[in-house]
Amino acid sequence: MILKIRVRGGGRVVLDRELGNPAGSTPAMVPVGVELSPSPQGLEEEYGTLFTPASLLFLHQLVTEFDNEVDQVLQLRVSRKAHLDASGDLPAFSRATSHIRDDPSWTVLPVPPRLQRRHVDVGDMAPCDTERLLHALRSPAQGLQIDFDDGNCPTFYNQIKGISNVCKVVHNQFPDIPALPQVPVLMLRPRAWNMVEHNMLVNGREVPGPLFDFGLLMFHCGKALYNSESGPFFYLSKVESFMEARLWNNIFLWAQHQLQLPRGSIKATVLIENVLATFEMEEILYELREHSAGLNCGIWDYSASFVNKFGHRGDFLLPDRSKYVNMEKRFLRSYMDLLVQTCHRRGALATGGMAAPLLPPARDSPAHRTVLANVTRLKLLEIQAGVDGFMVYDLRLIEPMQKLFQQHTGGENQLHRVREDVTVTPEDLLCMPAGGVTLHGLQYNIGVGILFIHAWLSGKGHFFYRGQVEDSATAEISRSQVWQWILHQARLEDSQRVVSRSLVVQLTQEVMKELTEVTACQTVRAAERLQTAAEMFLEVVLKRDFPEFLTSYLNLDHTFLSSQREEEASVALLSKL
Template sequence: MERLRVLKHHLQAFSPDQHYCAASDRNGRQSIRQLGVEITDPPAHLRHAFDTLLTQEAVKFLQELVQEFQDSVDQMLIARQLKKLEFDMSGKLPDFGKDDGVRKAKWTVASVPQRLQCRHVDLGDVSPSNMDHFAAALNSSAQGIQTDFDDGHCPTWANQIAGLYNVYQAVHGQLPGVAMIEHLPVLMMRPRAWNMVETNVLVNGKQVPGPLFDFGLLMFHNARRLLKTNSGPYFYLSKLEGRLEARIWDKVFSWTENKLGLPHGCVKACVLIENVLASFEMDEILFELRDHSAGLNCGIWDYSASFINKFGDRKSFLLPDRNKYVSMDRHFLRSYMDLVVATCHRRGCPATGGMAALLLPNSPASSSDYEKVLHSVQRAKGKEIKAGVDGFMVYDLGLVKPMQELFKTLTTGENQYNVTRDEVAVTAQDLLLMPSGGVTRNGLKHNISVGILFIDSWLKGEGHFRLNGAIEDSATAEISRSQVWQCIRHQALLEEDGQIVTLQMVQSVASSVVRDHLSVISDRPGNYSRLLTAAQIFLEIITKKQFPEFITSYLSQSHTWLNFHQTGKVNVL
């Protein structure tokens, strides 16, 4: 009977016969019939936020935006699959394009606005659905805030509405204790990546692309105010795989500017180079976005995971223990960062490094651990500054001022555009050279822990969590579950004793991870069952015959995750 009740609940949730202006029925799905738009009802406590954001005018704009670009996004995602199949069938590897006219020509992107000239320290993984964290970031001295609907954010319907509304309040000066937008750090808004969909909004019977939903509402409600105060609209763009995907974003920007009566080029976007294929088209990506570009960014863990995503079936791409053998000192990542810096500065735009995920201990005055963590971050980020980056991200607010001081010590201006890195001559072989090293028992357990606890975090509706003195998000979960999948697929050997990594070994380690963490969480039965469910989902993901392309797509479209955030408990059909 319980299974039948849950199934009936799911079927009812997709009933289309409601009206937008009337109160929604018990199924919670509203419909604007004349526009062909269906929107899930919000949680009761977010009704005001929902009504503020999803006005008839905003929904009409969103519907037109989606209709304009839905086919382009669908075709782009198909093109991704075809390119992956081509690599699989041919055994070939990516290379720089034979048509190098864009790379050899002399051109620069449009100059970035004054408020983007100095991008020393951004706060990363700031989900605006977490009001306490968001407000603390707004009140910090950071140059910018990665206002995140992607890696550090869990896209439940409640989180989407709350996050978008909190951004709206910040932009319009409605947050108590927070200054007006022109006096705050710059909001670098990050919509979801192309792989994500918004399951709670249908346009003409189709779920809408998650990034178009996020971008559309952020622009409709905030762009004019941001532009008037010289504060935006500025964005981060995640997980692009090449120039054609950048071209779609550029068309989205131009269409939106025209539709909203904004000046062409007012939207600026920094592209995160988080995919190995994108590293071969950096010039081309900047060229496609040349009127809208705010440079490029390095994202080490999504970037490293993309090697497994694209070439993980090949044993030659077995990535070693990431904690022991994978860092920006390794040739393939150092080459990647050098190329980002050289490309951006040649084209007149900022090059930014990745995020420092380490967390400072709470007692700086008496803790030697504080100095140890601070020194570790200073050492790593100092290398990036010396390589020529113009900025990077930190998660811990306590690291903002020390890192700003580090920039003042090692540089002399707002940015390092003058560091042209003319000596950089990166080849395809440089970018594709896997680091040497093996798989360790500790590394395997760490990856399993991150994977399970990330899924558990998502089931709680949270996009990131703390583990062993560092912040973990979808990027670290991505590399973690990817490495475990790859170790099982290639029967990797543990370097300590030569044991083969098998599913049975992973199951045993996963059980120990669950036991370890049951001792530190509440003893409420809901927490226990949720953690067990997370472990089960993790084991599903790492044993799939076909590698699931993104852990976030896998989770956000699973019945378990969707049902948990509809009914408040996990029901597995």
């Protein structure tokens, strides 16, 4: 195996010769044009372990094989949005795929035993946070959502650290952590299709973020996960159509062949986070029927997708989420009921969203009891709807929620509940809840949006605010609502003031006083970062055209890219002290 490396101007490592095939297969001569940024300071060992000649070849082949198809599904998103805008049409169940929905004979393959009774996963588990990861691995949770997407900030440092930590768990390299079969099952969540990896180029183009994450995780962990009967299992984020599911299925087939794993080894849960995907859930399961672990329903990314697709239409003005938007509303309850019915009809597992509240530390306090009661009430609604599991963020919620499942399901999944009582129409799915806009809701959305951008500039993908965890999903709905309310000149219930550009700017200045205390800005640099976050938030919500994804917008912004380097340098310095 021959590998020649040279360093080009700009600091990228360039692999420009030829490598043999990975996984012990017959060597073949393949051209390699990979450019890779140098190791983040402090991660030289992890970097060297992950980026071997064989793994780089695997990544090169993976990206070369599927890069054009990634472009095609992203172009399909643009064309569908353009059609909806130009025609004024609304989504519906497609006649072209009715034969799939009308055929009662097909089901997904049964999932492995470790997925059959997975009631409570831990969500927003950014794997670069080693301390929290190890704590969760020792918890009684049945699964961990190893999140490179919503709860993670994709700096190069975080990606390398996170993937390396997953490899260490899989290969039992952490002291005092049991081997794979004895720890919660790892549900690996690569970035979504809208994200790119700036630090690696293949054939002169930046690599799609999900291919970077999936490729390294599969190459280094796939066989070990399979041999221990613990995977490889994935969450697939922000899938919008069955064509995207078909692309993932082709990627799975390719990776299994390359790594000499049996067909169907990979199992994936698709997160239905977009309103268009709701009309194609059966088709999505059908495309992934050899590899499906089911579907997942959330609330905030899904709600934000309405603004994304229809936000300029007055009929789709989404009211104050803190007061009028919850899973009891018709459009969300219909979505959850249809998801459960669809999954169970096809033998797939249906999972619910994440409980974001944090339990107050004093267990006997009224505040603690109130939070636990609210979480219990909302999660009981999901159990009664027929879900087979859901997520929590606070590890202290694991056992109470497992007991809740035990009480109402006997500890089993609910696949037997096919929900024949459910009939969901397009009107049910597209019915916006009644309600208006409150001053509190507007201020809350502003605060969440600014704090999320501030967290990203600090190299973090989630943060805590007013008693619960917030991540990119809540940031998406927050900035989406502010943008939409300005566009439609919504009026505040409290005072009948119009939500205007000037009002949002004024309220941002007022909210910043609270946020300065929340973020404990004790240095000039910290205060400047918070101010930058506020300016970026205003830039996003005041734009004429709606940025499709906040994370994409930030990931391409020079402010975030320069802050990455600053944060990684700071982490490296601290590690030496």
